Amino acid sequence: MSTDNVVALSAHKDKPPVEKLPPFYWVHREYDRERGEAGVYFYRAPTEKNPNPAPVCISDVIEVTAETRDNDNESWGKLLSWCDRDGMPKKWAMPATSLYANGGAEAISILVNGGLRIWDEKAFIRYLKGQSHQSRLTCVTRCGWFKPAVYVTPVRTFNPIDKDMVVYQVNARVKPEPFCGTLDTWRDEVAALCVGNSRLVLAVSTAFLSPMLTMLGVDGFCFHYVGASSSGKSRSMTVAASVLSDPKEYIRSWRATDNGLEGIAARHNDGLLCLDEIAQVDASKAGEIAYMLPNGKGKQRSTKNGTAKEIQQWCLALLSNGEIDLKSHADSVRKSTYAGQEMRVINIPADNCEYACFEELHGEANGALFADRLDRAVRDNHGTAFNAWLDNLTINYEAIKNGWREFKAIFLADVAEEPTGQIGRVAEKFAIAAYAGELSSEITGWSAGTATKAAKVCFAAWVERRGGTESHEDNEIVERIRQTIVRDGARFQDVNKPDEIPTARVGFIKDDEYIIPVEGWKVIFAGLDAKRAASVLQAKEITKSDRRYLPGLGRVRCYIIHRDSLED
Known part of the structure; x- marks a missing residue:
């Protein structure tokens, strides 16, 4: 026909x-x-x-x-x-x-x-x-x-x-995100309870910043809330998810393959991805996945006939939580993490406020009752704020872009001494959270400065948990040598027992000194710059170089570490 x-x-x-x-x-x-x-x-x-x-x-x-x-x-x-x-x-x-x-x-x-x-x-x-x-x-x-x-x-x-x-246009009909209540009731019942609670304000601000990353040219990243069970870290994610949808349907689990997480990430492009309980992801792949998701690009894969598939790409903000952080999870299978991974997955302590994750209970007697109140509020009010926010972003697109540079400069000047280094790059992520939180105040009802104050409090908590503002690589070098001596002490041979050679020997021990020949030093710092490691540890007066006579090796160049120098 x-x-x-x-x-x-x-x-x-x-x-x-x-x-x-x-x-x-x-x-x-x-x-x-x-x-x-x-x-x-x-x-x-x-x-x-x-x-x-x-x-x-x-x-x-x-x-x-x-x-x-x-x-x-x-x-x-x-x-x-x-x-x-x-x-x-x-x-x-x-x-x-x-x-x-x-x-x-x-x-x-x-x-x-x-x-x-x-x-x-x-x-x-x-x-x-x-x-x-x-x-x-x-x-x-x-x-x-x-x-x-x-x-x-x-x-x-x-x-x-x-x-x-x-x-x-795809080969499926996609349902709209579920919603309940109105924007006004979400503001009054959910957003209002965030005031005075830095972790809640930061989480909600992260939901609002998620479509701004591409807009402002900021790389993807993850705020990972770390805390003990029942600390309130999951409530922070639930409240953030209520900006977009019903949290019960919106929040995903870390329990997935890297291929599955690629597809999930692509579907959340220019939006917020919430992943619950990092301990559920394969520890041997945790670091790789944690790098991939904020980095915005999946693996190169092949079709059945051998041709290359199109690489999946995305840009998103992640909220994650767990009782452990990325490094601890990777360490459980002796996998190392690197600066690129830990600069993208930013640990937010979620159990060191006055009431675990909360600082202000809004009249409730304890943290458990406040958490229950949050649960009820989110159950009855969700999925109404994000569309209003997208209307605002698209209508005021150029003005918001133009205001970012000045806001970021002021924020970084307040919190970071070196705004171009690793600390500065992480501070930028807190800055965009503060910016989004301030811009969305008409939606949340928060007073001016609320989001900025919360971002600064959480940034300071990140710095404190991290152990200061030194570079990740320097901290990794110190931690690597400390863990080698504490965890792998059996790999050091007693110089007074020349016939008792341990398996996979990396050095020797004499009294309170660990003596590590150059070859053993390279083994310990595999994946890092061994020469730079020596310079860093010498500058910190943890190690010194010398030539020593060692059983079976003769007189060789070594690095010497006294046991007391590794004490915190």
């Missing part, structure tokens, strides 16, 4: 024109006593046996409201609109390929699942294939920023000029 016989839904009124010759499809939007229910009808051509065939209803009413394609004029599709059997309007930007795979089974399955009734599948697919529309929309397959001031979600495009110019 030619497409000439497939009529655009808006081209005619409810009845086909008398001059229209079958076969053709027609959409009847109204009930007719003679014909029957509203729907898409197929008018068959007359035959000798049946000179006046009755039209056959093949489906409920469904309309093609536009055709879609990407910026390269590829990935064509059709924007479909219909109502389910409860009268709820539905939309789906359908890739055209869905009509051709397995006889259109994929498209039919998605539409039927969305409440559309279809009685003749083959005729229905022929009908959709032939439908066209003059309107053109741009389609994307990834949520987030499409261009400046245009932010795409699965169900809505945020753009102050034309909200319908871009649509999200």
Whole structure:
């Protein structure tokens, strides 16, 4: 059947024109006593046996409201609109390929699942294939920023000029995020309880900053809340997730493969990803995954025929929690972490406030009762703030971009002596949290300075937990030599027992001195710069170099560490 016989839904009124010759499809939007229910009808051509065939209803009413394609004029599709059997309007930007795979089974399955009734599948697919529309929309397959001031979600495009110019198009209908209550009740019942609680304010600010990373050119990162069980760290994540959705559905688990987490991260592009309980991820891969997620790029993978798949990419802010931090988890299987990983996963102590994770209980008698109050508030109020925030970001896009540099400079000057070093790079992440929290004050109801104060308190807690402002590499060098001596003391040979050579020997011990020849030194600092390690430890007066006579080696150059020099 030619497409000439497939009529655009808006081209005619409810009845086909008398001059229209079958076969053709027609959409009847109204009930007719003679014909029957509203729907898409197929008018068959007359035959000798049946000179006046009755039209056959093949489906409920469904309309093609536009055709879609990407910026390269590829990935064509059709924007479909219909109502389910409860009268709820539905939309789906359908890739055209869905009509051709397995006889259109994929498209039919998605539409039927969305409440559309279809009685003749083959005729229905022929009908959709032939439908066209003059309107053109741009389609994307990834949520987030499409261009400046245009932010795409699965169900809505945020753009102050034309909200319908871009649509999200994948082989599935994506449901909108669930919501409960109103923006006003979320502000009064949830955001208000955050005031005076630095960890809660920082967590909520992280939800608001998540779409600002790409916008402001800031790399992805993770705030990891570390604390004992029942410290309140999970409540902080729950409150943050309430900005976007129902936390019970939104929060994910670290318990996943790296491949699975790549897909999850890509679906949260330019948004917030919440991962619960870091101890559930494979400890041997924890460092690699913790680097990958904030870094925004997955692994190169191959298809079944050996060709390279497109690498998944994203930009997001993460909230994580656990009773242990990344380094401790990796250490459990003797895996090292590096500066790049620990600068991206920023540990926030979650159990050292007056009431574990909380500083202000808002009239409750104890932390447990306050946590219960938070749970009730979030259960009844969630999913309303983020859309309001995206409206604000897209409308005020340029002003927000222009204000960032000055705000960051002031914040860094207050908290970091070296704003370009490792400490400065982490301080920048707290700065953008403060900036987002201040800008969103009309949504949260927080007074000016609330978010900035919370960010500074949490930054100071991070510095204290870290052990100061020295570089990660310097701290790693000290920790590496300390752990080698404490944990691997059996690998040091007593110089007075030349015949008792330990397995995997790295050095010798004499009285209170550990004597490490150059080759053993290189083994200890594998993965780090061994020469730099010597310089750092000498500057800290932990080690000195000398030449010593050692059993089986003769007189060789060594590094000597006195036991007392490693005491904290």
